[in-house]
Amino acid sequence: MSAQETPVPTIWTTGWTTVFDTGTWRSQLPVHTWRPAPCFVSCPLGNEIPLWIRSITGGSEEDYKAAWEKVVENDPFPAVIGRVCHHPCETECNRQxxxxxxxxxxxEQYLGDLALEKGWTLPPAxxxxxxxxxxxxxxxxxxxxAYQLRRFGYDVTIYEARDAVGGLLKFGIPEYxxxxxxxxAxxxxxxxMGIEVKTGEAIDTGEKLEALRSSYDAVFLAVGAQKAKRLPYLGDDARILIGLDFLEAVRRGQTPTLGDKVAVIGGGSAAMDVARTLRRLGKAVQLIALExxxxxxxxxxxxxxxLEEGVSLFDGAMVASLDTSKPLMELSCKKVVLDKEALAKGEIKPIPLEGSDFKLEAHQVIVTIGQDPALDGLEKAVAVESGMIKTNGGPAASLPGVFAGGDVATMDRYVSRAIGQGKEAARAIAAYLGHPEIAPLPAYTLDDAVARNEINPFYFPIAPREEREHTAVAERLGSFADVKIGYREGQALAEADRCMSCGTCVECDNCYVFCPDMAVKKAPEKEEYYAVLEQYCKGCGLCAAECPRGCIIMKQESK
Ligand SMILES: Cc1cc2nc3c(=O)[nH]c(=O)nc-3n(C[C@H](O)[C@H](O)[C@H](O)COP(=O)(O)OP(=O)(O)OC[C@H]3O[C@@H](n4cnc5c(N)ncnc54)[C@H](O)[C@@H]3O)c2cc1C
Ligand code: SF4
Ligand code: SF4
Structure with missing residues (x-):
C-alpha cells in the first residue's frame, strides 16, 4: 500500500502519517527564537537581566552565586549600581x-551585597x-x-589624578x-585582578598623553567632567560654594563651617545630594531650581x-541677584517657566513671570548646576567637540590608539552609562590590538524587543512587587546611614519569580502541548530545545499565541 493510500485512522492517535501532511496549507511558519527583553535593551551597560534573574529563582546559594557571576560579566559593581542606578530597565519592564x-x-543590590558578605571573587584575568x-x-x-581588559589578558595601569580611585562613586555621591x-570593597x-594604580598622576597635557601613547599599546581617557559650572553674576563672595567641592569635602571628613540657613541652586542629582547632605548636618535648606x-x-x-527629609523646594524659580552686604545674604528670586522651543533643542531658557518676585535669606549659597570636562590641556592633542572628547560614535578618539568614555565623552551622565562605555571601550581596544574573536556587541533597540502585547498574561498570576525598605526619616536625618535597606530573607526569591523571562524560552512546553497538529517536537539537542515539523505545521499560530513570553515568531512564507 502506498503512502497516499494510508487510511485515515478512525481513533485518536499520536502517530504521524503522511495523510496529515497539513504543512502544505501553511503560509507562515513558527520559529522558536531568543529575543531581547525590553529591560535588557534599555540597560546602558548591557545587563542580561532575564538570564540572571532566572538563576535566582533556583533559590540556593549556588543559584545566587551563578546569578551574580552572570551580572559581573557586564558590571563588576552590582552593590554600587544596586543603590545608584536610575534603572531605565524598570521603566521599560513588560511586567507593568x-x-x-x-x-x-x-x-542587583541583593546579589551585590551577598557577594561582598560571602567574599565571592571575580573571574580570573x-x-x-x-x-x-x-x-x-x-x-x-x-x-x-580596566576590569574587562584584564579579563582579556591585557596589562593595565590606571593613572588617577586624586589620591585614590573611585571617581564620583568615592568623592561625589554621598555616604547615605x-x-x-x-x-x-x-x-x-x-x-x-592585577591592575596597577598610579595615584596623584594627572594626565592633563598633550605632552603627557603623548608620553603614554609611546609607552603603552593603547590609552583610554576616562577623566570625567571635573569643571563645575558657575554663576558669575552672583559675584565671588567666599560664602558662595560649589556643590562638588562641598560633597568631596564632606566625603573626606573636612566639612566646611556653615551657618544655619543654606540655599542650594540646581535641580539635578548632585543638587539633591548637596541639599540632603546639608539636612543631615542640621541645616535649613532652600533648594532653588529652574525646572x-x-x-x-x-x-x-x-x-x-x-522633600521627606525637609528640604524646602522652590521649583520653577531663579536667583536673579544676590546681596552679599549682610551676614545673612539676601537672594532676590523670580518664578520662571522654561521656554519650550529652547528645551526641545536641549537648551535651558528661563522666562521670568511678571510680579512673581520673592526673597530668600541664606548664610551660604551652594551652586550645583552641573559640570563640564576639564580639557584645556588635553585638547591640544585630541579633538574636542561640544566640550567633550570627540569620538567616532563608538569609543575611538581622534588619535590612533586613543579611546574615550564616561562623562568626558557623553552627556548621558550616569554610572551605568560610564560602566557600559568602559566595557565597550575595552572591547574596541582589544579589537584594535588584534585580540581574536572580538565581535561587535549587537545594538538592539526597543523595536527589536518583546513588546507588552506579545506577553500572554494568562500564565502570570498577579503578584505585587517586593519593595526594599527605606531607613526611617528621623534616623536618616540623624546620621549618614544607607537609605536603601536591602531585601530581607526570601524577598529576592519572591521578586525574581515575578520576572516573565521575556524573549527567553524556559522550556515550559506550552507550544508542544497546544499544537493541534502535534507539529512541535522536543529537540533537546537543539539550542532552541524545540523543532517544528514542517510537513505537519499548518501555520495556525496557536503556539506563538500560547507562548507566555514572546519566544516564537511567525515567519511569512512565500511558495
Ligand atoms: C553628586 C553626584 C551624584 C550623582 N549621582 C548619580 C546617581 O545617583 N546615579 C547615577 O547613575 N549617576 C550619578 N551621577 C553621575 C555619575 O556619578 C557619573 O556619570 C559617573 O561617575 C561618571 O563616571 P566617569 O568614570 O566618567 O567619571 P568620574 O566618576 O568623574 O571619574 C573620573 C576620574 O578621573 C580622574 N581624573 C580627572 N582628571 C584626570 C586627569 N587629568 N588625569 C588622571 N585622572 C583624572 C578623577 O579624579 C576621577 O577619579 C552623579 C554625579 C554627581 C556629581
Ligand atoms: S544597571 Fe541600571 S539599567 Fe542596568 S539592569 Fe541595573 S538597574 Fe537596570
Ligand atoms: S518581566 Fe523580566 S524579562 Fe520581562 S521586561 Fe521585566 S524584568 Fe525584563
Missing amino acids: ALEQSVAINSL GAAQGKKVAVVGGGPAGLSC RLPQAVTD EVKRVLD GRNELPAQEEEVVEA
Missing part, C-alpha cells in the same frame, strides 16, 4: 502590563596577551574598562546613598526623599 515592573535594581594599556581616570568608566565601604575586588517639580532632572525618588 500586569501590575508593576520587576524590581531589577533591588535584586585572561591569558597574558603581552600588551599593555593605560587607563586615565579611575572612576566607574576607567575601572570598568552609597556607603564608602561598599564602593571600596567592589573597587578593591577589581584591582585585585518645575515634574521636570526636575534628578531621579524622582531622590526628589521625594529630599
Whole structure:
C-alpha cells in the first residue's frame, strides 16, 4: 500500500502519517527564537537581566552565586549600581502590563551585597596577551574598562589624578546613598585582578598623553567632567560654594563651617545630594531650581526623599541677584517657566513671570548646576567637540590608539552609562590590538524587543512587587546611614519569580502541548530545545499565541 493510500485512522492517535501532511496549507511558519527583553535593551551597560534573574529563582546559594557571576560579566559593581542606578530597565519592564515592573535594581543590590558578605571573587584575568594599556581616570568608566581588559589578558595601569580611585562613586555621591565601604570593597575586588594604580598622576597635557601613547599599546581617557559650572553674576563672595567641592569635602571628613540657613541652586542629582547632605548636618535648606517639580532632572525618588527629609523646594524659580552686604545674604528670586522651543533643542531658557518676585535669606549659597570636562590641556592633542572628547560614535578618539568614555565623552551622565562605555571601550581596544574573536556587541533597540502585547498574561498570576525598605526619616536625618535597606530573607526569591523571562524560552512546553497538529517536537539537542515539523505545521499560530513570553515568531512564507 502506498503512502497516499494510508487510511485515515478512525481513533485518536499520536502517530504521524503522511495523510496529515497539513504543512502544505501553511503560509507562515513558527520559529522558536531568543529575543531581547525590553529591560535588557534599555540597560546602558548591557545587563542580561532575564538570564540572571532566572538563576535566582533556583533559590540556593549556588543559584545566587551563578546569578551574580552572570551580572559581573557586564558590571563588576552590582552593590554600587544596586543603590545608584536610575534603572531605565524598570521603566521599560513588560511586567507593568500586569501590575508593576520587576524590581531589577533591588535584586542587583541583593546579589551585590551577598557577594561582598560571602567574599565571592571575580573571574580570573585572561591569558597574558603581552600588551599593555593605560587607563586615565579611575572612576566607574576607567575601572570598568580596566576590569574587562584584564579579563582579556591585557596589562593595565590606571593613572588617577586624586589620591585614590573611585571617581564620583568615592568623592561625589554621598555616604547615605552609597556607603564608602561598599564602593571600596567592589573597587578593591577589581584591582585585585592585577591592575596597577598610579595615584596623584594627572594626565592633563598633550605632552603627557603623548608620553603614554609611546609607552603603552593603547590609552583610554576616562577623566570625567571635573569643571563645575558657575554663576558669575552672583559675584565671588567666599560664602558662595560649589556643590562638588562641598560633597568631596564632606566625603573626606573636612566639612566646611556653615551657618544655619543654606540655599542650594540646581535641580539635578548632585543638587539633591548637596541639599540632603546639608539636612543631615542640621541645616535649613532652600533648594532653588529652574525646572518645575515634574521636570526636575534628578531621579524622582531622590526628589521625594529630599522633600521627606525637609528640604524646602522652590521649583520653577531663579536667583536673579544676590546681596552679599549682610551676614545673612539676601537672594532676590523670580518664578520662571522654561521656554519650550529652547528645551526641545536641549537648551535651558528661563522666562521670568511678571510680579512673581520673592526673597530668600541664606548664610551660604551652594551652586550645583552641573559640570563640564576639564580639557584645556588635553585638547591640544585630541579633538574636542561640544566640550567633550570627540569620538567616532563608538569609543575611538581622534588619535590612533586613543579611546574615550564616561562623562568626558557623553552627556548621558550616569554610572551605568560610564560602566557600559568602559566595557565597550575595552572591547574596541582589544579589537584594535588584534585580540581574536572580538565581535561587535549587537545594538538592539526597543523595536527589536518583546513588546507588552506579545506577553500572554494568562500564565502570570498577579503578584505585587517586593519593595526594599527605606531607613526611617528621623534616623536618616540623624546620621549618614544607607537609605536603601536591602531585601530581607526570601524577598529576592519572591521578586525574581515575578520576572516573565521575556524573549527567553524556559522550556515550559506550552507550544508542544497546544499544537493541534502535534507539529512541535522536543529537540533537546537543539539550542532552541524545540523543532517544528514542517510537513505537519499548518501555520495556525496557536503556539506563538500560547507562548507566555514572546519566544516564537511567525515567519511569512512565500511558495
Ligand atoms: C553628586 C553626584 C551624584 C550623582 N549621582 C548619580 C546617581 O545617583 N546615579 C547615577 O547613575 N549617576 C550619578 N551621577 C553621575 C555619575 O556619578 C557619573 O556619570 C559617573 O561617575 C561618571 O563616571 P566617569 O568614570 O566618567 O567619571 P568620574 O566618576 O568623574 O571619574 C573620573 C576620574 O578621573 C580622574 N581624573 C580627572 N582628571 C584626570 C586627569 N587629568 N588625569 C588622571 N585622572 C583624572 C578623577 O579624579 C576621577 O577619579 C552623579 C554625579 C554627581 C556629581
Ligand atoms: S544597571 Fe541600571 S539599567 Fe542596568 S539592569 Fe541595573 S538597574 Fe537596570
Ligand atoms: S518581566 Fe523580566 S524579562 Fe520581562 S521586561 Fe521585566 S524584568 Fe525584563
